[in-house]
Amino acid sequence: MTTNSDSSVVDLSNDASFAEGFPHNSFNWLRDNAPVFWHEPTTVTPDGEGFWVISRYSDVTAIQRDPIRFSSDKAGDRTGGGTGIKDERSAGVALNMTDDPLHRRLRSLVNKGFTPKAVQELEAGLTKLIGELLDSVADQDSFDFVKKVAREVPLQTICNVLGVPLDKRDQLIEWVDLGLASTSSSILDKEYMIKIRNEAKTIIADKRLNPAKDILSTIVQAEFEEDGTKLNDHELLSFFTLLFPAGAETTRSALGGTIKAFIDFPEQFQLLKDDPSLMRSAVEEIIRWTTPSIYKRRTATEDIILQGETIKLGDKVTFWEMSANRDERFFDKPFEFDITRWPNKHAGLGAGVHFCLGASLARLEISATLNELIKRFDGFELVGDPVWMPNNRLLGLRQMNIRTLSQS
Numbered sequence: 504m505t506t507n508s509d510s511s512v513v514d515l516s517n518d519a520s521f522a523e524g525f526p527h528n529s530f531n532w533l534r535d536n537a538p539v540f541w542h543e544p545t546t547v548t549p550d551g552e553g554f555w556v557i558s559r560y561s562d563v564t565a566i567q568r569d570p571i572r573f574s575s576d577k578a579g580d581r582t583g584g585g586t587g588i589k590d591e592r593s594a595g596v597a598l599n600m601t602d603d604p605l606h607r608r609l610r611s612l613v614n615k616g617f618t619p620k621a622v623q624e625l626e627a628g629l630t631k632l633i634g635e636l637l638d639s640v641a642d643q644d645s646f647d648f649v650k651k652v653a654r655e656v657p658l659q660t661i662c663n664v665l666g667v668p669l670d671k672r673d674q675l676i677e678w679v680d681l682g683l684a685s686t687s688s689s690i691l692d693k694e695y696m697i698k699i700r701n702e703a704k705t706i707i708a709d710k711r712l713n714p715a716k717d718i719l720s721t722i723v724q725a726e727f728e729e730d731g732t733k734l735n736d737h738e739l740l741s742f743f744t745l746l747f748p749a750g751a752e753t754t755r756s757a758l759g760g761t762i763k764a765f766i767d768f769p770e771q772f773q774l775l776k777d778d779p780s781l782m783r784s785a786v787e788e789i790i791r792w793t794t795p796s797i798y799k800r801r802t803a804t805e806d807i808i809l810q811g812e813t814i815k816l817g818d819k820v821t822f823w824e825m826s827a828n829r830d831e832r833f834f835d836k837p838f839e840f841d842i843t844r845w846p847n848k849h850a851g852l853g854a855g856v857h858f859c860l861g862a863s864l865a866r867l868e869i870s871a872t873l874n875e876l877i878k879r880f881d882g883f884e885l886v887g888d889p890v891w892m893p894n895n896r897l898l899g900l901r902q903m904n905i906r907t908l909s910q911s
């Protein structure tokens with residue numbers, strides 16, 4: 504068994520290892536030398552316990568599609584579980600941290616809100632919002648793209664999905680931002696989580712009494728076909744608070760990473776401007792390239808032999824979508840950003856029963872932003888160095904000052 508002591512792999516449980524972006528060198532080594540790797544606990548590893556690191560595309564996608572042997576909830580004699588390295592006691596409640604049959608019930612109810620029609624109806628508002636955001640920076644020599652655009656688009660979109668009243672948005676978004684930015688070992692810091700949940704309670708109660716046209720109203724009313732049950736308050740609250748980290752942080756990283764990719768590969772922006780019919784493949788390549796959800800964790804529900812290693816019942820198993828998306832065994836020239844890449848079966852949105860609920864919304868947000876960018880600009884350049892959020896879960900650019908380029 505290859506472990507930390509005989510490899511050059513950085514401490515993957517330490518956020519500091521991600522301060523300069525994703526540690527590709529470690530994962531290039533892992534894919535070649537130890538595709539199923541035992542990560543020993545370090546002084547900062549949550550729960551003081553080691554975990555498996557799966558890095559090749561074939562193994563990552565096999566685990567994504569095997570919820571029976573790889574649980575998103577708890578397994579063995581654990582009292583916690585979930586999809587992060589740290590054991591969450593709340594595993595078994597939120598959609599992304601449940602297994603069947605509960606997952607099937609929750610997912611079928613929230614699916615009723617996220618219909619293609621409901622998502623498509625958000626497009627006009629999104630295009631207007633992105634246009635206004637870009638207009639607001641038009642006369643500035645340089646601006647922080649992450650703060651002014653990449654942060655706002657997904658946060659406002661989630662607020663639209665959840666039907667958050669306009670006068671409550673700024674406060675709620677500030678709590679979400681502060682909760683995510685804190686150094687707490689949970690995704691959303693407890694102090695802000697309480698504030699967000701209190702606000703969510705009021706909004707959900709209002710949707711029950713006065714259903715509106717938003718997706719949350721549909722979900723509040725939705726009935727499970729098999730027994731006519733609806734989501735209870737606790738389930739709705741979990742869903743409400745899940746959507747911000749699941750949908751806002753990821754899309755923020757994708758949008759910030761888009762501009763960085765176009766700065767590093769300027770000919771790809773020109774290609775899209777010259778031929779907007781490449782939009783569909785461009786969006787998939789952006790998700791592969793940026794892979795905003797860089798890893799997920801499962802818990803083994805039985806002893807499993809993988810690539811000659813024995814994973815024991817109850818072991819924590821992490822799989823790294825970012826590494827899968829750079830696997831040369833599956834992708835041709837994976838370290839090249841190529842918007843014509845097709846087919847592009849990346850692992851960036853998950854697979855199987857937990858496949859991203861907001862996939863079509865994420866794709867819409869990215870394509871609507873690209874549409875507005877190619878209409879207005881000829882390219883971008885960096886002003887100073889971009890800053891990464893040092894986090895192994897929500898890796899993405901936190902600040903990126905840019906100047907837009909136009910020939911006219």
Ligand code: HEM
Pocket residue numbers: 567575586598599600610661664745746749750751753754757790794795796799824850851852853854856857858859860861862864865
């Ligand atoms: C580029 C943006 C996005 C990326 C890269 C992304 C990535 C992912 C991935 C990899 C998963 C699978 C999790 C797992 O296997 O445990 C997932 C699940 C999920 N995503 Fe996304 N996501 C994005 C945007 C969104 C948006 C916009 C929303 C909501 C509006 C959303 C809501 C969810 C939810 C609720 C789940 C859990 C689904 C389940 O467990 O059944 N995501 N996402």
